[in-house]
Amino acid sequence: MKALINVRIFDYQNYIENGFVVFDKTILKVGKMSEFKNDGYQVIDGKGQLLMPNFVCAHSHIYSIFARGLALPFNPLNFQEILDQMWWKLDSKIDNPITYYSGIAAGSEFLLNGVTTIIDHHASGTEILGSLTSLKKALDNTLHLRSILCFETSDRYPVDECIKENVSFAKRYHTDHVTGLFGMHASMSLSEMTLKKISRKLKDLPIHIHVAESDMDEADCVAKYHTSIIERLDKHNLINKDSLIVHGVFLSDKELDIVKERKAYMVVNTTSNLNNAVGITDIKKFMDKKIPVMIGNDGLSSSMATEYLNAMYLTHLKNQSPTAMNIGHILDCINNAYDYVGRRLNIKIGKIKEGYVSDFMLLPYTPFTEMNGDNAFGHIFYGLFPNFKPCDVYVDGARLVKNYELVSKKAKTELLESRKYSKELWKRVKEK
Ligand SMILES: [Zn+2]
Structure with a gap:
């Protein structure tokens, strides 16, 4: 089991200023850092980043x-x-x-x-x-x-x-x-x-x-x-x-x-x-x-x-x-x-809540005006959406993007290979 700590959490419903998420494939526990107890989790420090559903x-x-x-x-x-x-x-x-x-x-x-x-x-x-x-x-x-x-x-x-x-x-x-x-x-x-x-x-x-x-x-x-x-x-x-x-x-x-x-x-x-x-x-x-x-x-x-x-x-x-x-x-x-x-x-998705799939992302965001449960989406819409790039992305609790890059070697290799197939398609499209 993993724990992401020191994160600002918003799931379009609930907001936690400084919280934690314990998860594997699904989310097991969510709370404020003041309530966090490490029961042998692999701890990842979110360092004040914003955590929200994908x-x-x-x-x-x-x-x-x-x-x-x-x-x-x-x-x-x-x-x-x-x-x-x-x-x-x-x-x-x-x-x-x-x-x-x-x-x-x-x-x-x-x-x-x-x-x-x-x-x-x-x-x-x-x-x-x-x-x-x-x-x-x-x-x-x-x-x-x-x-x-x-x-x-x-x-x-x-x-x-x-x-x-x-x-x-x-x-x-x-x-x-x-x-x-x-x-x-x-x-x-x-x-x-x-x-x-x-x-x-x-x-x-x-x-x-x-x-x-x-x-x-x-x-x-x-x-x-x-x-x-x-x-x-x-x-x-x-x-x-x-x-x-x-x-x-x-x-x-x-x-x-x-x-x-x-x-x-x-x-x-x-x-x-x-x-x-x-x-x-x-x-x-x-x-x-x-x-x-x-x-x-x-x-x-x-x-x-x-x-x-x-x-x-x-x-x-x-x-x-x-x-x-x-x-x-x-x-x-x-x-x-x-x-x-x-x-x-047939899954629970889109909330940072116990029982939901661990599909979430982390973004660096330091608000310069107050951010709370009432205005969190305003911060995201006007502050983050115009230049939105998550740093880390998880699906089923597995980190698929780390520091803005794909984690999977296979995905990276095949992405390079895709250029060959796009060239072939262009050739076919241009043939009379
Ligand atoms: Zn369409």
């Missing part, structure tokens, strides 16, 4: 990591052209080894940013079957991260293979580190025939789908099917409890009422929406309707802290009000993600 990224595309540094002709006039000119060119050339190494590259970066549970939406057109297992091997077996994975079913690919990959992966993995959802790309890339097939195979597996990311998705649905996207999906009984409705920049009140009734979640990715110039998500509207909201990165950066900042600031702009959202709302989004992954992975 982050969850609620929507990502790990396969997109090798786009970094890739220059392609890129002159999109709308969202569909962004997909055509960049992402659909890239994902169609990915096979299982490239999927594995993209998992190593993106997972390592997440880890260094304190993000240790990732809900991913995977696509790889060259090899679909076995792709989620390749990603699982990188994230779970090599890096020891937690993940909830699925494959983006779409009519761009052999649909039966996409369905098989989702269903068989979700059936096979139910551990405290990994499980599956049913992935679907978006309404505009899914025919009626495909939705019927999915509906027959889905059972109670929640779906994970992009909805109304751009106005083109809704317009396509109305033109082809004379209904809104959420109504279209609901007609096929696809929206079930714990489904992830991602983006929702253009959802109507009627659609949001269905999302709420089906006990699904909204997952917002504000920075990605800005980058693609599709619009600003009205997170306040989702919250006013009491739909649980989580925050993802859409594969754009590995810093969840940046996403939390942008989600709040952009909601202010969207509503033309500096009080449309406050840091308490961001705290709700963070806690919603812990509840969600805790339920899907």
Whole structure:
């Protein structure tokens, strides 16, 4: 058993100015230093650092990591052209080894940013079957991260293979580190025939789908099917409890009422929406309707802290009000993600409390104004999030990042190896 001592502890609920945590795979004891007694623990002195739970990224595309540094002709006039000119060119050339190494590259970066549970939406057109297992091997077996994975079913690919990959992966993995959802790309890339097939195979597996990311998705649905996207999906009984409705920049009140009734979640990715110039998500509207909201990165950066900042600031702009959202709302989004992954992975996660998994990070922080239980999240949001880099990161009580570096030799070696696979992918993408 280990004990981290002399740490400032905050878990989005409780605050201890100078405390200790006794842990192995799970947290065994938490308290003030004045109550600490060394019962033979391996003691690690936190030297006044801040200890807090690791982050969850609620929507990502790990396969997109090798786009970094890739220059392609890129002159999109709308969202569909962004997909055509960049992402659909890239994902169609990915096979299982490239999927594995993209998992190593993106997972390592997440880890260094304190993000240790990732809900991913995977696509790889060259090899679909076995792709989620390749990603699982990188994230779970090599890096020891937690993940909830699925494959983006779409009519761009052999649909039966996409369905098989989702269903068989979700059936096979139910551990405290990994499980599956049913992935679907978006309404505009899914025919009626495909939705019927999915509906027959889905059972109670929640779906994970992009909805109304751009106005083109809704317009396509109305033109082809004379209904809104959420109504279209609901007609096929696809929206079930714990489904992830991602983006929702253009959802109507009627659609949001269905999302709420089906006990699904909204997952917002504000920075990605800005980058693609599709619009600003009205997170306040989702919250006013009491739909649980989580925050993802859409594969754009590995810093969840940046996403939390942008989600709040952009909601202010969207509503033309500096009080449309406050840091308490961001705290709700963070806690919603812990509840969600805790339920899907069957663990207690996101609190520094007895019985919870030992997934936490340490950051140097010396406040120059008073820090207490009432204002701790304010210090973190305004003081740490703009330049957030944990010094040490633990998962299951094992230190995976020490002094800003990965601890695992295997992870470091494979991270270097990933350059070879990214080069191969670039070559394939550039071939006519
Ligand atoms: Zn996405």
